[in-house]
Amino acid sequence: MQTITRKTLLYRGGFKSTDFCLNHVEGCSHGCKYPCYAFLIKQRHGAVKDYADWIKPKLVGNALDLLDSEMSRLGNRLGRVYMSFATDIFMYGSGEVRDLTLRIMAKLNSRGIPCTTLTKGIYPKEVAEKQGAGKENHYGITLVSLDEDFRRKYEPGAAPLADRLAALKYLHDKGCKTWVSLEPYPPEFMVKQDITKLLDAVSFVDEIAVGKLNYNNELYRHKGINEFYKHVYFSIWRYCDKNNISYAIPIVPEKKPAEEPVKKPAPLQLALNLPEPAGCGV
Numbered sequence: 001m002q003t004i005t006r007k008t009l010l011y012r013g014g015f016k017s018t019d020f021c022l023n024h025v026e027g028c029s030h031g032c033k034y035p036c037y038a039f040l041i042k043q044r045h046g047a048v049k050d051y052a053d054w055i056k057p058k059l060v061g062n063a064l065d066l067l068d069s070e071m072s073r074l075g076n077r078l079g080r081v082y083m084s085f086a087t088d089i090f091m092y093g094s095g096e097v098r099d100l101t102l103r104i105m106a107k108l109n110s111r112g113i114p115c116t117t118l119t120k121g122i123y124p125k126e127v128a129e130k131q132g133a134g135k136e137n138h139y140g141i142t143l144v145s146l147d148e149d150f151r152r153k154y155e156p157g158a159a160p161l162a163d164r165l166a167a168l169k170y171l172h173d174k175g176c177k178t179w180v181s182l183e184p185y186p187p188e189f190m191v192k193q194d195i196t197k198l199l200d201a202v203s204f205v206d207e208i209a210v211g212k213l214n215y216n217n218e219l220y221r222h223k224g225i226n227e228f229y230k231h232v233y234f235s236i237w238r239y240c241d242k243n244n245i246s247y248a249i250p251i252v253p254e255k256k257p258a259e260e261p262v263k264k265p266a267p268l269q270l271a272l273n274l275p276e277p278a279g280c281g282v
C-alpha cells in the first residue's frame with residue numbers, strides 16, 4: 001500500500017473540548033456509493049482525483065510519530081479519540097490498515113486514552129483480548145441494512161453484513177462496550193426493509209445512533225421523505241426506550257411512546273458534533 005506524509009494527525013471533534021479525531025489512512029477501499037461525504041470533500045479539495053483514486057487507500061506513513069509528539073504536546077487535554085470518520089480503520093481485507101489501527105489504539109490506551117471506533121470491516125478478535133487497557137473503548141459498526149444486495153450495491157468493498165455483525169457481537173460477549181451507527185439510514189428507494197428486524201439484529205449493543213441520507217440527488221425527488229425519517233427516528237426511539245438501549249437521534253420525535261419510558265442509559269459520547277459531516281455517517 002502506498003504511503004503519504006502528513007503534518008498533523010489529531011484534530012478536535014466530539015462533545016467535549018478534550019475529544020479529538022484522527023484518520024491514519026487517506027481513501028477507503030469500501031467505496032460507499034450513498035455517496036461517501038469524505039470522498040466528496042477530498043475530491044473537492046484535490047486530495048484525491050476521482051473514485052478510482054479514492055478506493056486505493058494510502059497509509060499515513062508517519063502516523064505513529066505524529067501521535068507520539070501530539071500526545072506529548074496535548075497531555076491531559078487529550079480525553080477521547082474517535083477513529084475514524086473519513087476512512088475505515090478495519091478496511092475489509094487490508095492487513096496493513098488493521099495493523100496500524102491496532103498499534104495506534106494500543107498507543108492511546110497505554111496512555112489511558114480511550115477510543116471510540118467505527119467500521120464497516122471486521123473487528124479482529126484480538127481487539128477484545130489485547131485491549132485490556134481499553135475497557136473504556138467503544139466499538140461500533142455501521143449497519144444500515146441486513147440486505148446483502150443493498151450492501152453489494154452501496155458498500156461494494158465493505159465486509160459482508162453478517163460477518164460485520166458477528167465480529168461486533170463477539171466483542172460484546174467479551175465485555176466490550178459496543179454501538180451501531182444506522183447512518184445513513186437508507187430511504188425506500190434504496191432498499192425496502194423492516195426497521196424492527198434491523199433493530200432486533202443489533203439489540204445487544206449499548207448504543208444506537210441514526211442519521212439520514214445526505215448528498216444524494218435522488219433524496220428529495222421522493223415525496224414524504226421527511227415523514228419517512230420521522231417514522232424511522234420514532235421507531236428507533238421507542239425501540240431503544242423499551243429495551244433500555246442508549247440512543248443518539250437527530251430530532252426528538254413529536255409523539256410519545258404509548259408505554260411509560262424507561263430511564264435512558266448514559267450515552268457513549270458518540271461523535272455527533274464533528275466539525276463537518278463524515279464519510280462514515282457519524
Ligand code: SF4
Binds near residue numbers: 037
Ligand atoms: S462511507 Fe466510510 S466506509 Fe464508506 S467509503 Fe466513505 S469512509 Fe469508507
